[in-house]
Amino acid sequence: MQAIHGRALVVDCSTGTAEPFPIPPAVSAAVLGGAGLASWLLLRFAPPRVDAWAPENPFVLAAGPFIGTGLTTSSKLAIATTSPQTGFIGDSLTSSYLALVLRRTGFDALVVVGRAPRWSVLFVDDDQVRLLPAEHLLGRDPEETAATLRSELGRDIRVAAIGRAGERLVRYAAVVNDGRLAGRTGPGAVLGAKRIKAIAVRGTGRFPAVADPDGVHRAARQLATRSLGPETAKYRELGTVANLAFFSRLGVLPTRNFQAGSFPAAEALSGERLVTQHRADRQACAACTVGCEHHFRTSDGGPATTVRLEYETLFALGSLCGIEDPNVVLRAAALCDRYGMDAISAGGTIAWAMECVERGVPLPGSPDEWPRFGDGASLLRTLEAIGERRGPLGALLAEGSRRAAAIIGHGSETWAMHVKGLELPGYHPKRLRAMALGFAVTPRGACHNRTSAYEIDFSEDAPALAERIAQATARSEDRSALLDALPLCKFLRHCFDDFFVEAANLVRLVTGLSCDADELQRTGERIVTLKKLFNLRQGWTRSDDTLPSRLLGPNGIDPAELDRLIRAYYRVRGWAADGSIPPERLRDLGLESLLDSVSIGS
Missing domain, CATH: 3.60.9.10 (Aldehyde ferredoxin oxidoreductase, N-terminal domain)
Structure with missing residues (x-):
């Protein structure tokens, strides 16, 4: 190879x-x-x-x-x-x-x-x-x-x-x-x-040689041209922040700790408003022609702050916490960067604490220190406390929403919005059946980047049958896993007419491996299976594939329907009814021989 x-x-x-x-x-x-x-x-x-x-x-x-x-x-x-x-x-x-x-x-x-x-x-x-x-x-x-x-x-x-x-x-x-x-x-x-x-x-050495240098050069030029087409235009022009107001109109924007799906102040945080009033510059990642990275600057008269901002950060520190002021969101995002912490989990954990305060559930420390929905100063203060693990409140919230809720109790586990301990990203799945399934089963916890299942829900011919939703979700996971293995940015996925077919050609040009679209999809499935094997060895059980209780029931996903979707997903994957992976499935995927030196028992 x-x-x-x-x-x-x-x-x-x-x-x-x-x-x-x-x-x-x-x-x-x-x-x-x-x-x-x-x-x-x-x-x-x-x-x-x-x-x-x-x-x-x-x-x-x-x-x-x-x-x-x-x-x-x-x-x-x-x-x-x-x-x-x-x-x-x-x-x-x-x-x-x-x-x-x-x-x-x-x-x-x-x-x-x-x-x-x-x-x-x-x-x-x-x-x-x-x-x-x-x-x-x-x-x-x-x-x-x-x-x-x-x-x-x-x-x-x-x-x-x-x-x-x-x-x-x-x-x-x-x-x-x-x-x-x-x-x-x-x-x-x-x-x-x-x-x-x-x-x-x-590193001062050479990159390893590719199989077909001329072919790779031609393919690179073609892909660069396609990456500048209409499929990526909104990311170049507005960045991913363009999603916030659109999702609010659809009713799928998580607001006030997933208590609602629309944010009344969404227009104040919209991509258009941010670009008009706060944009500083646009940059690109290494070796990228798309350039979705947009930087925004505060305009509130305080110390100037410029920060890279994406949709997930905007939602987590904005609508999820009830914050309407874009300047507060920008300062909060800068704090996450400065302390080096994930904005989605930081915002999700603080939103849990805000709901505790709203419901009268006591938190450690002084009530003057507690964060409250819509209170920008308390959001910034709490982020600093977490980053420093300062005081009992900062130490508690540094543990994340699942552990914090287990410590506090008083029923607060009900509004700890996580899957497997990972706080949910910015998609309210009450109307998104495929997204709900993807959140529940993805190995790393609730994630939009390891599956693009939400695209299934947004499509005009969204499937109604559990088996079709499960098939589409699994294929989406396989595609995401393959993109992360090559690697290529997920924003390119719509730049291909037939992703697996065209990716197989790129793999041949670069590595010399001869594989067709079906085999390349199996590569993605192998990677998803390896991740699941690790979780099984760590003690995963069927009960870990679920959603927060707030998202289940009359105002969300019917628990019986979610169970049907998960069972259909296991069948599509060739797994047992309890989510375990039969040895014959490992053989079918060609994984059994790759695990000879690996302990896969518990």
């Missing part, structure tokens, strides 16, 4: 030692790279039932074969670890120049185990590894940390760092590089538990 190095670098930060690890060719052919390789390496190196805080919990960075080929949007790294929020697989994706630099070290992946004896920077300098003292970086935000390390180690390095939230083990802390956050599921907290303030990488 071309376009890969065929090895990972395994670093034990307890001792500072590092060893190359050969990646079997069969593994590379079966899962390609990126999220697929990260999932396999996590299964390979994590002991069964590993705790997220344990030194033995691996932190995996993995590259895909498309990185460095010139294919647009391909500069992405996959992260996999045991999530401090869910206890299951924690996987995130981040666009960055770090992906390009890691590929030039001669490795396809980095696996970090152990716990450093002191706060350290893990410096990967081609094939050499050093642990450098990091005490002088503690308390600094990720951007400051990266700037300091570039001044100390050279301008040609790239850095992934954690902020104070990661240092203080906020369970939804992010890993930050090039201003981009890999935040969902809390990978920054895992690095904090390992006492790794940052990973710095210098």
Whole structure:
């Protein structure tokens, strides 16, 4: 297989030692790279039932074969670890120049185990590894940390760092590089538990050769042209913030902790209003022609703040918390970036606390400190308390909504809006049956990025039968998993006339593998199955595939219908009625031989 190095670098930060690890060719052919390789390496190196805080919990960075080929949007790294929020697989994706630099070290992946004896920077300098003292970086935000390390180690390095939230083990802390956050599921907290303030990488080697350089060059030009078409126009012009007002009109915008699906002040937070009154500039990720990244500036007369803003951050710190002032949302987003924490989980956890206050359920600390719906000052104050784990309220909310509700009680579990411990993203699924199914079954918890099932609900011919919804949801998951393995940005998915057919041609040009559309979809299914296998080994049960009780019943999804959808999904996947994976299904997918060196028991 071309376009890969065929090895990972395994670093034990307890001792500072590092060893190359050969990646079997069969593994590379079966899962390609990126999220697929990260999932396999996590299964390979994590002991069964590993705790997220344990030194033995691996932190995996993995590259895909498309990185460095010139294919647009391909500069992405996959992260996999045991999530401090869910206890299951924690996987995130981040666009960055770090992906390009890691590929030039001669490795396809980095696996970090152990716990450093002191706060350290893990410096990967081609094939050499050093642990450098990091005490002088503690308390600094990720951007400051990266700037300091570039001044100390050279301008040609790239850095992934954690902020104070990661240092203080906020369970939804992010890993930050090039201003981009890999935040969902809390990978920054895992690095904090390992006492790794940052990973710095210098790679000076060559990218691995592709199978057909001329063909890849032609394909890259064609894909770049298509990426500038009407399918991505709204992201270039407004960014993903364009979704907020539209979703509110449809009644699917989560508002006041999912108590409603429309926000009366949606127009004040609309993409059009933000672009008109607050836009600062537009940027693009590494190796990207789309340029969906929009930066916005406060205009409230206070200290100027400019921040990258996406729909999920806008909803989580805006409508979900009842906040109408875009300046407050921008300042809240900047705080999440500065502390290095996931805005969706931060907003979701604070919204849970706001509802506690609304319902008269006491929180720790002084009532003057408690956050309240629509109160921008209390939102900003609470974010700072979480990032610092300051006081009893900050410490409680740093645990996330599931754990916080279990501690507080008083029925507050009812309005803790999470799946498997991961707070819900910005889609109210009361009218979205496929989205509800996707939220319930996705391995990492409620997620819109591991399935685009909501597109099924928004289509004009949305299927009514459970079996068809399950089939469409599973295929959407397979496509998302494949995009994360190659990698390519999900915003490109509509730039293809037939995604699996055209992606198979790209895979052939880059890697030399001969595979058709059906086999490529099986690759996506293998990756989804690997993630599920990890969860099964961690103690997953059928009861984990569900939705918050608020979303079930007369004003939401009928519980019996959700159960029918989940059972249909298991059948489509070839799983047992209890959600377990029969050995014959592993054989059908060609996974059984890839798991010879992996313990898949509990």
